Amino acid sequence: MTAQQTRPAPAEPLTVLREIYGYSEFRGKQAAVIEQVISGGDAVVLFPTGAGKSLCYQLPALCRNGVGVVISPLIALMRDQVEALKQLGVRAAALNSSQSQDEFVTTRRALARHELDVLYVTPERVATSGFMEMMRDLDIALFAIDEAHCVSQWGHDFRPEYRSLDRLAEAFPGVPRMALTATADPHTREDIIERLALQNAAVFTTSFDRHNITYEIVEREQPRRQLLDFLSRHKGESGIIYCLSRAKVEETAEWLNTQGIYALAYHAGMPRETRDAHQDAFLREEELCLVATVAFGMGIDKPDVRYVAHLDLPGSVEAYYQETGRAGRDGLPADAWMVYGMADVTQRGRMIDRGASADEVKRVERTKLNALLGICETADCRRQAILAHFGEQHGGNCGNCDTCLSPVETWDGTEAAIKAMAAIYRTGERFGAGHLIDVLTGKETERTESFGHNTMPVFGAGRDIAPKTWQSVYRQLLAKGLIRVDHDAYGALKLEPEARAVFKHELSLRFRVDRTPKGKASSGARRRNDAKAALSEHDQALFEVLRTTRTALAKELEVPPYVIFPDATLIALASQRPGSAEAMLEIQGVGKTKLQRYGAEFLDAIRAHG
Numbered sequence: 001m002t003a004q005q006t007r008p009a010p011a012e013p014l015t016v017l018r019e020i021y022g023y024s025e026f027r028g029k030q031a032a033v034i035e036q037v038i039s040g041g042d043a044v045v046l047f048p049t050g051a052g053k054s055l056c057y058q059l060p061a062l063c064r065n066g067v068g069v070v071i072s073p074l075i076a077l078m079r080d081q082v083e084a085l086k087q088l089g090v091r092a093a094a095l096n097s098s099q100s101q102d103e104f105v106t107t108r109r110a111l112a113r114h115e116l117d118v119l120y121v122t123p124e125r126v127a128t129s130g131f132m133e134m135m136r137d138l139d140i141a142l143f144a145i146d147e148a149h150c151v152s153q154w155g156h157d158f159r160p161e162y163r164s165l166d167r168l169a170e171a172f173p174g175v176p177r178m179a180l181t182a183t184a185d186p187h188t189r190e191d192i193i194e195r196l197a198l199q200n201a202a203v204f205t206t207s208f209d210r211h212n213i214t215y216e217i218v219e220r221e222q223p224r225r226q227l228l229d230f231l232s233r234h235k236g237e238s239g240i241i242y243c244l245s246r247a248k249v250e251e252t253a254e255w256l257n258t259q260g261i262y263a264l265a266y267h268a269g270m271p272r273e274t275r276d277a278h279q280d281a282f283l284r285e286e287e288l289c290l291v292a293t294v295a296f297g298m299g300i301d302k303p304d305v306r307y308v309a310h311l312d313l314p315g316s317v318e319a320y321y322q323e324t325g326r327a328g329r330d331g332l333p334a335d336a337w338m339v340y341g342m343a344d345v346t347q348r349g350r351m352i353d354r355g356a357s358a359d360e361v362k363r364v365e366r367t368k369l370n371a372l373l374g375i376c377e378t379a380d381c382r383r384q385a386i387l388a389h390f391g392e393q394h395g396g397n398c399g400n401c402d403t404c405l406s407p408v409e410t411w412d413g414t415e416a417a418i419k420a421m422a423a424i425y426r427t428g429e430r431f432g433a434g435h436l437i438d439v440l441t442g443k444e445t446e447r448t449e450s451f452g453h454n455t456m457p458v459f460g461a462g463r464d465i466a467p468k469t470w471q472s473v474y475r476q477l478l479a480k481g482l483i484r485v486d487h488d489a490y491g492a493l494k495l496e497p498e499a500r501a502v503f504k505h506e507l508s509l510r511f512r513v514d515r516t517p518k519g520k521a522s523s524g525a526r527r528r529n530d531a532k533a534a535l536s537e538h539d540q541a542l543f544e545v546l547r548t549t550r551t552a553l554a555k556e557l558e559v560p561p562y563v564i565f566p567d568a569t570l571i572a573l574a575s576q577r578p579g580s581a582e583a584m585l586e587i588q589g590v591g592k593t594k595l596q597r598y599g600a601e602f603l604d605a606i607r608a609h610g
Contacts, residue, residue, distance in 0.1 A: 013026075013031070013034050013035070014026075016063060017055075017059065019592050020089065020592070021055070021589075022569075022585075022590040023589065026055075029047075029206050033178075033204050034056060036176075037056070037060040037142055038064060041176055042176055042201035042202070043056075043203075044180075044198055045179070045181075046181060046204065046206075047180070047205075048206070048210055049322070049329060050303075050328065050329040050330070053180045054301075057146075058085065058118060060176075061118050061141045061142055061144075062118075065139050066114075066138065066139030066140050066141040067114075067116050067119050067138060067139070067140060067141055068144065069119050069121060069140060069141075069144070070119065070144045071121055071122070071126055071145045071165065072121075072122065072146045073150055073162075075096045075097070075122070076276070076300070078094040078096060078122075080300070080301045080302075081120065081301060083559050083563055084301070087559065087563050087564070087593070088591060089593030090118060091116050092117060092119070093116055093119055094120040095119065095121045095122075096120075096125065108134070111138060112137075112138075123150075123162050123164070124161050132167075132171060140172055140175045141175075142177070143172070143177045144177075144178045144180060145165055145177070145179045148162075148179035148181040150162045151163060151165070151191065151196060152195065166195060177201070179192050179196050179198055179201070182322055182325055183318050183321050183325070185390060186391055187364075188318070207387075207392060208386075208390045208392055209383065209394065210328065211398075212332060213325075213333075213334050213400075214400050214402075214405075215400075216230075216335065216336070216402040217337075217375070217376050217402065218337075218338070219339070219341060219515065220341035226339055227241070227311065228259060230307075230335075231261060231307075234335070236287045237287065237304075237307065238286055238287065238302065238304055238305050239289050239290075239305060239306055239307035239309065239327070240290050240292060240296070240307075241263075241290070241309045241311060242308070242314070243312055245293070248312070250265045250267075253265035253291040256289060256291065262287060262288055263288070264282065264290055265278065265291050265292070266278050266279060266290055266293070267295055268293065282302070283300075283560040284554065284561065286547075297323060297326050300326060301329070302562060303329040303330035303562050304566065305326050306332075306334050307336070307337065308323060308327040308335075309337045309338070310323070310338035310339070311339060312340075312344055313340045313345065313348055313372065313376070314372065315348055315351075315365065315369060315372075316365070316368035316369060317372045320375075321386060321389075321390075330562075330568050332567060332568065340376050342474065345485065346432070346485055346491050349366065350491070366484075370479060370481060373475065374480070375389075376479070377472075377476045377479040377512060378512070379512035380396060381398050381404050382402065382404075383396075383398040383400065383401050384396040408513065408515070409512070410510045410513065412508065413473060413476070413509045414502065414505070414508045416462070416511070417473065417502050417509050419440060419458065419461050420440065421499050422461075423462075424436060424494065426456050426458050427456075430492050433474045436474070437462075437467050437470045437474075439459055440458065440461060440470055441467055442463050468514065472511065476512070482499045535571065535575055539574045542573075542577070543570055543571060545608075546573055546574060546602060546605055547561075550570065565590070565594070566589060569589035572588055573587055578606070581599050581603070
């Protein structure tokens with residue numbers, strides 16, 4: 001029998017951490033969460049991506065009697081995490097709609113024989129009466145509800161099936177329940193606790209600062225050229241590019257391949273077989289750029305994603321934070337880059353107004369969109385602005401975002417704002433930014449003449465300011481909540497009540513200066529050296545040898561390379577060069593099972609390299 005089938009569940013958390021996972025100590029508040037759940041208490045865990053949420057439910061499941069039931073919305077994530085646990089020697093399985101009848105029966109039998117430590121299921125499966133009956137006959141170690149923000153209609157990824165999970169509290173009294181998410185604003189957090197009946201749970205939060213991610217947001221000029229400039233920093237690395245539409249996803253992926261960048265497309269409109277194949281390729285290949293809609297990514301466990309790029313504006317700070325958070329899960333430096341413009345704001349606003357949501361939900365969505373636009377338009381530290389949205393204070397000057405690496409100039413925009421808003425008012429609040437800028441700059445067009453706007457005092461009042469700068473002024477007025485876009489009036493800009501204070505000179509405004517191509521930030525080029533770059537030339541050569549060894553093993557076992565060892569472990573092996581199994585066991589990320597399975601190959605590679 002394999003170690004996977006016979007491994008007893010150790011009782012001591014640190015023993016499990018060392019022997020199974022290969023780490024000597026817990027990170028942050030992991031130990032406190034694990035102690036709470038092992039002792040039988042409920043927990044709400046609000047940790048950023050990369051902070052080790054999965055360990056918070058996997059490890060207690062190994063330390064308590066019975067099987068830990070993990071509820072996850074994504075089949076791909078289940079498959080990934082089940083395989084990773086098996087490589088650690090943990091008895092794990094999943095129940096989902098992608099399985100054959102034989103696989104389903106095998107898993108049911110393993111459950112009945114108490115041969116599983118961790119079981120992954122979808123929320124739809126949990127809602128069935130058959131599953132609930134099956135669970136009543138088992139010892140349940142815990143219920144972990146992952147991606148818990150899906151329970152909230154205020155969240156950016158609401159899924160109605162999550163609402164039924166409150167039944168677990170009544171059906172399984174005494175079984176600890178956990179809700180975990182990587183992002184949730186205060187309103188969503190409250191909804192999670194209420195909807196899942198976790199009022200008595202201990203709430204664990206940690207800093208949402210992803211200090212290893214460099215944030216860069218640039219104004220749209222020539223987006224494809226700008227994207228190529230960004231990708232030139234990441235040759236040979238894995239990353240994700242997000243686009244709003246399916247058509248743009250396919251066009252971008254096709255174009256990138258003509259530019260010599262290996263890219264695949266992913267969106268919900270593709271045949272499932274193609275979609276799954278492209279996702280598997282992304283997980284298993286180390287130099288692939290995946291171009292996707294937001295249909296891709298939630299729960300993806302790939303740790304070595306070195307960049308996330310956005311060619312379109314997300315709908316909220318929460319969505320932006322979670323999508324960018326898929327970069328650098330291994331703690332090594334990664335880049336989050338986005339290009340945006342006025343058209344993004346208009347398009348996103350139109351999607352909100354034309355959606356099927358209730359008016360109150362639309363109001364919240366518009367507020368969240370404006371909050372993201374405010375982050376785009378800030379002249380201050382972006383990290384500070386992002387964290388403030390989640391109620392976390394940061395001193396600014398992070399040294400790892402574009403506005404800190406290349407400070408942004410500002411200018412007194414009060415008079416320009418008055419002119420911009422006067423153009424809105426004088427033309428009857430019926431026109432979009434393009435026409436208003438024509439009026440301000442005194443551009444004679446068929447529309448300015450036909451509406452008589454060329455005879456107004458405001459016509460040409462802004463000739464001293466370039467049209468591109470007027471675009472920036474209108475974006476920043478939107479971000480400050482002084483104007484809004486009325487999509488029922490074909491994108492017309494309208495004044496908000498707060499604009500009155502500017503007209504009366506009771507409120508002065510400062511605007512950021514848009515970067516010119518020569519003055520744009522180069523945060524990626526100036527980002528901190530990562531651990532790999534700190535290796536000596538000889539050790540870097542060994543790292544590449546170990547990477548080749550890992551790739552060969554991964555292909556043989558048909559698993560993603562990082563399931564064998566993450567890059568951080570390869571870097572440690574290359575720098576410390578263990579000469580024995582005992583020494584290799586001291587490397588972070590090398591547990592007993594992985595040492596038994598792969599230790600000889602990696603030790604041989606180290607010895608052969610000299």
